[in-house]
Amino acid sequence: MRYAETGINLEIDLTRGNIEKVATDPRDTELYLGGLGTNTKIMWDRVPPETEPFSPDNLLIFGTGLLCGTPATGCNRTIVSTISPQTELMAFSMMGGFWAPELKYAGYDKIILSGKSPELVYLFVHDDKVEIRDAAHLKGKGAIETAELLKQELNDPKIQVAAIGMAGENRVFYASIEQGRSSASRGGIGAVMGDKGVKAIVVRGTKDINVAPPAEYIELCGEGLDYIKHREGNPIPGVMPILAGLGSPQGMKVHDEKWHTENFMWGNSRERKRDYWNEKIEKEWTETLENARTRLVSCFNCPMECGATISMPGLPTYMMKCFTKLTYTMGAFSDLDFGLRIAQKATEYGVDGFSCPQVMAFALELLENDILTAADFPEMPEDSEGRFFYLLDKIVRREGIGDILADGTHWAAKKIGNGADAYAHNNIKKTEQLPLKLSMLNPVYFLMYATGEKMNITQIEGQFPQAPFATKEEREAFVSDWIQVPDEKFKQILLDWEFRGDNANPYYPTVEMSCDIVDWQETMHYIDDALGQCAGLSSFPLKPPYHIHNYPKFISAGAGIEMDQAKLTQAAKRYRTLVRAVNISRGMRRKDEKPPANHWKKRFPELEEQLLDAYYKLKGWNNDGIPTKESLHELGLDYVSDVFIERGILSDVEDASVENKVEA
Amino acid sequence: MTTNKKIKTIKSIKIDIDKCNGCRACEVICSAFHAMPKYSSNNPARSRIRVTREPIRDVYVPVYAGDYVVAECAGRDKYIIDGKEYDECTFCRASCPSRDLFKEPDSGLPLKCDMCEGEDEPLCVKWCMVDALTYEEREEEIIEEEVTPGEVETGLEALVNKHGIDKVADIVAQISKSKG
Numbered sequence: 001m002r003y004a005e006t007g008i009n010l011e012i013d014l015t016r017g018n019i020e021k022v023a024t025d026p027r028d029t030e031l032y033l034g035g036l037g038t039n040t041k042i043m044w045d046r047v048p049p050e051t052e053p054f055s056p057d058n059l060l061i062f063g064t065g066l067l068c069g070t071p072a073t074g075c076n077r078t079i080v081s082t083i084s085p086q087t088e089l090m091a092f093s094m095m096g097g098f099w100a101p102e103l104k105y106a107g108y109d110k111i112i113l114s115g116k117s118p119e120l121v122y123l124f125v126h127d128d129k130v131e132i133r134d135a136a137h138l139k140g141k142g143a144i145e146t147a148e149l150l151k152q153e154l155n156d157p158k159i160q161v162a163a164i165g166m167a168g169e170n171r172v173f174y175a176s177i178e179q180g181r182s183s184a185s186r187g188g189i190g191a192v193m194g195d196k197g198v199k200a201i202v203v204r205g206t207k208d209i210n211v212a213p214p215a216e217y218i219e220l221c222g223e224g225l226d227y228i229k230h231r232e233g234n235p236i237p238g239v240m241p242i243l244a245g246l247g248s249p250q251g252m253k254v255h256d257e258k259w260h261t262e263n264f265m266w267g268n269s270r271e272r273k274r275d276y277w278n279e280k281i282e283k284e285w286t287e288t289l290e291n292a293r294t295r296l297v298s299c300f301n302c303p304m305e306c307g308a309t310i311s312m313p314g315l316p317t318y319m320m321k322c323f324t325k326l327t328y329t330m331g332a333f334s335d336l337d338f339g340l341r342i343a344q345k346a347t348e349y350g351v352d353g354f355s356c357p358q359v360m361a362f363a364l365e366l367l368e369n370d371i372l373t374a375a376d377f378p379e380m381p382e383d384s385e386g387r388f389f390y391l392l393d394k395i396v397r398r399e400g401i402g403d404i405l406a407d408g409t410h411w412a413a414k415k416i417g418n419g420a421d422a423y424a425h426n427n428i429k430k431t432e433q434l435p436l437k438l439s440m441l442n443p444v445y446f447l448m449y450a451t452g453e454k455m456n457i458t459q460i461e462g463q464f465p466q467a468p469f470a471t472k473e474e475r476e477a478f479v480s481d482w483i484q485v486p487d488e489k490f491k492q493i494l495l496d497w498e499f500r501g502d503n504a505n506p507y508y509p510t511v512e513m514s515c516d517i518v519d520w521q522e523t524m525h526y527i528d529d530a531l532g533q534c535a536g537l538s539s540f541p542l543k544p545p546y547h548i549h550n551y552p553k554f555i556s557a558g559a560g561i562e563m564d565q566a567k568l569t570q571a572a573k574r575y576r577t578l579v580r581a582v583n584i585s586r587g588m589r590r591k592d593e594k595p596p597a598n599h600w601k602k603r604f605p606e607l608e609e610q611l612l613d614a615y616y617k618l619k620g621w622n623n624d625g626i627p628t629k630e631s632l633h634e635l636g637l638d639y640v641s642d643v644f645i646e647r648g649i650l651s652d653v654e655d656a657s658v659e660n661k662v663e664a
Numbered sequence: 665m666t667t668n669k670k671i672k673t674i675k676s677i678k679i680d681i682d683k684c685n686g687c688r689a690c691e692v693i694c695s696a697f698h699a700m701p702k703y704s705s706n707n708p709a710r711s712r713i714r715v716t717r718e719p720i721r722d723v724y725v726p727v728y729a730g731d732y733v734v735a736e737c738a739g740r741d742k743y744i745i746d747g748k749e750y751d752e753c754t755f756c757r758a759s760c761p762s763r764d765l766f767k768e769p770d771s772g773l774p775l776k777c778d779m780c781e782g783e784d785e786p787l788c789v790k791w792c793m794v795d796a797l798t799y800e801e802r803e804e805e806i807i808e809e810e811v812t813p814g815e816v817e818t819g820l821e822a823l824v825n826k827h828g829i830d831k832v833a834d835i836v837a838q839i840s841k842s843k844g
Contacts, residue, residue, distance in 0.1 A: 071692045071706055098688075105707060148720060157718055180719060206709035206769040214703035218696065229793065294722045298687040303793035305685050309719055317720045 002026065003212045003560035004067050005034055010108045010130060012123065014196050015056055015115030019130050024109065030561055030571075031636065033530035034066030034109060036092050037575035039081040042112065043090055044578055044640070049585040049647075053085040053188075054171065054195045060113040062103070062162070062201065065532010067558050069104030069209040071221045073228065073545070074537040076100055076300040078162070078179075079529055084187035086173040086408050087430045089583045091187025092454065095162070096299035096534050097179045102160040105205025117197030120169070122150070126159075126204045135199040140166055142348025143178035144318050146200050156204065163200035164190045165350030167396040171195055172406040174355035174432075178347060181297050181307040181319035185352035186431070186455055188408075217557035220550065227545040228303065228537070236542055238474045239465065246544060247304035247536040251322030252296055255286040266330035268361035269426040269435035273333075285336040289325075292340050304536060312337075315344045324353035330435075331357030332388045342388055349396040354456070355408060355432040360391040362409045362423055363401065371418050376401045408432065426596050429588070431455040433596065441506040441600045443514040446608060447615050448521070449595035451625075453579055453588075462540040463524060464490065464517045468497035468504070484547035486520055486565070493517070506604050515615045520548075526572045527551055574635045577620070577627050581640045584649060590616075590625045626650060668808040675779050676800050677728065677789060684724040684796035686717040690788035697780060697787050709769045712777040713788050716754050723748060726788075726797065729766035730757025732774035737762075 011020040024038070032038045039061045051057045061081045068075050078100040084091035103111065106125050122135040138146050147161035160179065167175035168190030175190030176183045184190075211217045228246060235244035240259055242249035251257070258277040265272045292312050296305035297319060311317045320343060328346065329339030346356060364387060366372040374380075378400065380390050394402025404412045409424035409432055426433050428449060434457055448460045463484065469475045472495075479491040493513050498504050509517060524539035524547070531551070538546040546554070552563040580588075593612065616623060620631025629650055632641040644650035691708035698712065699705045708714070712729040737760075741752045759766035759774035766775045780786045785799040823832050 069706070071696050071703075073689070105709065144720070157716070206707065208699070208705035208707040208710075210705045212704065214696075214699075214701060214705075218703040225791065225793065295719075295724075296685060297719060298685040298794075300687060301689045301692050302687050303685070303689070305794070309722055317722075319719060 001210060001212075003210050004070050004558045005029060005109050006104060006107050006207075006209070008108050009110040009112055010125065011112050011114070012130075012132070013115045014113060014117040014121070014132070014198065017117075017132055019132070021108075021130075029066065029559065032575045032578075033527075033555070033571055035063050035068075035077070035079040035532050036081070036526065036529035036579075037571070038530075039063040039079055039092065039110070040090070040575050040578045040582065042110075043081055043083075044582055047083060047582075049587075051083060053083045053088060053192060056114070056116045056196075058083045058192060060189070060192050060196055060198075062099075062111040062113075064100040064104050064109055065528075066530060067554060068532035069101040070211050070558050071218060071301065072531075072533070072554060072558065073221060073224050074299070074302040074304065074534045075532050076302065077529070077532040077534055078103075078184065079532070080177060080184045080189045082187075082189050082192045083586075084189070085171065085191050086188045086410070087455065089429065089453070089586055089588055090579060091189050092529065092579070093177075093184035093186040093189050094459075094529065095177065095179055095182040095184040096302075097160070097182030098300045099160045099162050099179050099182075099201075099203060100532055101300050102203045102205050104209050105207050106203050107205065107207050111201065113193075113196055113198065116195065120197050120199050122163075122200040122202060123198060124154075124202050126202075127206055138199045139169065141199075142166075142316075143168075143176075143350040144180070144348055145316070147178075147180065150200060150202055154202070159202050159204045161200050161202050163350075164193050164198075165348050165396070167191075167349045167351045167406075168194035169199070170396060170398045170406070172351060172396060172398070173408045173411065174352040174359070176350045176352050178350050181309075181321070182299060183321070183347075183350070185354070188352075190350050211558045212560040213557055216553070220554055220557060223550075224545045231543060231545070236478070238469050238478070239542070243466070243542060246541050248306040248322045248540075250306065251325045252289075252293065252308035252320065253305065255282060255289065257285065257326065260326050261330060263436075264326075264330065265435045265437040266333065266361075267435075268358060268365045268423065269433075269437065270361075270365070271333075272437070281335075288336040288340065299534065302534065302537070304534075306536060310340055310344070312340050312344060315341060316348070318344050318347045320347070321353075327353050327357045328388065331361050332384045334385050334388075338385045338388075342385075342392065345389070345392060349392065351392075351396065354434065356392070356395070357388070358426065358432045358435065359395070359405050359409055359412070360388055362412070363391055363405050365423050366416065366420055369423070371416060371420050371423070372401065425598060428452075428595060429455060429592055433457065437598055438600050440602050441604055441607070443506050443509060443511070443607070443611055444517050446595060446600075447514055447518040447611055449599065450593040450608075450612060451518075451615060451619075452522075453583055454525070458540065459535065460522060460525060462535065463521050463542065463544075465494065465542060468494070468499055470499065482543065483549065484543055486548045486569075487516075490517070490520070506602070506607055511607075511610050511614045514611060515618045518615065519618060522576070523569060523572050524548065526576045527568065530572070530575065531555070570635070573620075574637065577632070577635055577637060578640065580621070580625070581627060581632075581637070581644075584626050585643065585647070588625070590623070593625060622650075668810060670806055670808050671803050672806050674802050674804050676802070677779075677786060678798045678800055679726055680796050680798070681724050681726070683794050684715065684726060685794050686715060686719060686724050687794075688715050688717070689791045689793075690726060690797060691715065693787045693791040697783075707769070710775065712766065712775045714765055721748060723750065723754075724796075725750070725754050727755060728757055728777040729759060729775045731776065732759045734761070736760050 063079045081092045120135045124131045143163045143165040146163040162179040171191040173188040176185035177190045261276045292310045294309040297307045328342045395406050410430040413420040413424035452460045475495050528538045538544045552568050555563040629641045690713045691711035694711040696703045696706035716725040743750045789797045789799040
């Protein structure tokens with residue numbers, strides 16, 4: 001018997017219309033856990049580096065986390081993996097919501113899509129019944145609209161639906177997959193779903209998920225709930241309110257947006273408005289949100305209420321996650337009323353709320369600077385709001401200039417030429433980043449930005465405070481109940497960290513300390529992504545209920561796999577290295593690992609090189625960021641080094657990188 | 665008719681649908697608690713509390729499994745509350761032929777909430793951290809009516825009038841046999 005997982009993957013070949021239920025190897029669960037870990041193993045095994053994102057040979061994997069569907073609070077994430085059209089590397093965007101547990105209850109751990117359907121279809125999964133069905137009537141429909149239509153058509157409000165909107169159908173490089181209150185947005189996975197001709201995946205399940213040993217597992221879950229209660233009652237003092245609690249930053253609950261609006265660089269990540277927030281704006285925004293917000297809502301089995309149902313007068317109802325509240329609003333330098341209206345359209349179209357507003361601001365900047373001309377924007381309105389609505393429609397339909405902008409700022413700049421490159425200035429690995437521009441280099445953030453393969457800082461950071469505490473007393477109070485640290489040394493690093501002087505950024509935390517902090521933060525995120533645990537209760541906030549000391553117990557008592565801290569850390573390192581191996585085989589190298597040139601004003605090139613050198617070494621990668629033969633061997637990934645040697649990525653005799661033949 | 669005064673503890677769960685966030689933690693813990701062996705599995709389809717959740721219409725109604733009924737209602741009404749339309753069935757606790765709610769998914773046997781017998785409070789309440797479900801025990805003085813033979817006779821006469829004496833006698837005989 002399999003515990004926590006079902007042991008069955010659904011393999012769907014869309015070209016031939018073939019559906020198979022394939023038993024998985026329990027040894028893979030032990031080595032790669034589930035979710036992202038086992039997704040990556042499948043990507044490595046079956047998608048060679050020559051495969052293009054829109055090739056029928058590209059896979060689109062919907063993987064549930066190992067513990068999804070068990071009573072572990074907040075464990076509900078679907079990890080979607082494919083080759084991204086935007087980065088041409090592996091994307092592993094994720095979504096919370098209700099879909100992953102439902103798939104588990106239907107009896108499957110993953111749905112693996114291959115091939116391409118000649119006609120637009122949707123997949124129907126209800127326990128043992130799995131069908132590919134015609135979706136011609138859903139073509140062009142919104143993502144939320146599609147889910148509602150399917151609920152009516154199938155006469156079952158209990159189905160869970162993951163769907164794409166028009167952006168996915170038209171292969172917009174930052175198209176999302178939407179699922180009620182959640183979406184998997186980064187890397188253009190919605191475009192791959194559209195390319196495969198799949199409009200939606202409907203799931204409904206009524207089977208059991210087993211855990212063993214049950215009494216221990218439920219006790220762990222109970223302790224988790226108690227800790228959440230404790231943390232909710234005791235927000236962390238001395239940090240800004242959005243960092244004090246658990247869950248996503250509570251943008252749907254909290255009205256005070258002074259920090260985000262004034263500290264981020266909005267528009268095309270250009271302009272910081274230092275005195276933006278005032279009483280009048282706060283009053284207007286509060287009214288707008290309170291009138292629009294019908295209810296705060298949660299994902300499956302989680303009390304956190306990070307989302308909200310939003311009904312703007314005259315528009316269909318939708319649900320919003322926290323940060324989209326600001327990205328359109330501030331991208332257009334407008335107000336929240338506009339932000340909530342355009343987000344309704346954007347959600348139905350299914351686009352990434354980080355990238356899309358920035359692409360639109362980028363286009364307008366090119367117009368202002370005469371790189372694009374008025375002729376590129378026929379009949380575009382004069383006002384900022386009207387222009388954003390206009391551009392959104394052009395992009396999702398790939399009409400006119402929208403066809404170029406639909407590929408994101410990196411590829412659009414290349415096509416436009418004429419100096420447009422300089423305006424695609426906020427990318428890492430071809431992906432638009434949070435609109436932040438800061439002063440002094442932060443060594444920890446430098447490493448996370450440079451080496452992250454999740455393309456999103458919020459999916460890498462967490463655990464270690466973003467800034468030092470002002471006083472000794474505050475520091476001591478913070479470390480006094482910091483049970484989440486994997487090693488006591490992290491407490492000392494924090495105790496000694498100052499705003500100014502020798503123990504301040506950029507030289508403190510030291511290179512070695514920075515590497516350890518980043519490694520810890522990244523490890524926790526990768527564990528979450530294999531277990532299906534939302535980062536909002538784990539790797540993202542300070543002092544979360546899930547950490548390196550109780551996770552091994554959850555896995556032992558949930559999945560029945562013997563686990564301890566060392567074995568879990570090693571497993572996370574294994575599939576984290578495998579993600580890198582996939583990307584290395586697709587040409588990613590050290591040269592790609594850099595934050596935007598203007599991310600910090602004060603840069604330290606020598607220090608930055610030292611940081612990368614040391615971090616690569618800690619991770620077992622050579623100086624070009626390629627995992628070494630020795631470290632691959634230690635992780636049981638000899639099959640990777642065999643391929644690397646065969647392809648000339650690693651040399652047989654030494655670990656220095658040799659000229660890479662497959663490099664793009 | 666004679667009467668008897670007694671103190672009875674009434675267990676009740678107060679359901680505040682305005683507070684429900686639709687997370688379904690109640691379904692998870694209920695089905696885990698009632699699994700055999702206890703907590704060895706979970707499956708919301710086996711839960712004795714189900715949340716009707718239609719977020720776009722802002723409909724959130726947790727409802728508990730009540731008694732099994734052999735027949736579905738002849739007519740079904742609709743309620744409009746705060747401008748939202750609810751099917752009467754949304755609030756109904758019955759395990760009923762009209763729907764698959766409150767039935768074991770494998771066997772179809774009816775499920776019924778037992779208030780988590782043996783626990784301090786029903787576990788759905790404990791796991792509902794947004795306080796949509798709260799547990800209350802209250803003592804009520806109840807007047808127990810003792811049914812007199814005269815009342816039974818009246819009832820039986822009505823049945824005889826409706827179904828005929830033979831049928832009623834047959835059924836009484838059958839019931840006596842099965843209880844004997």
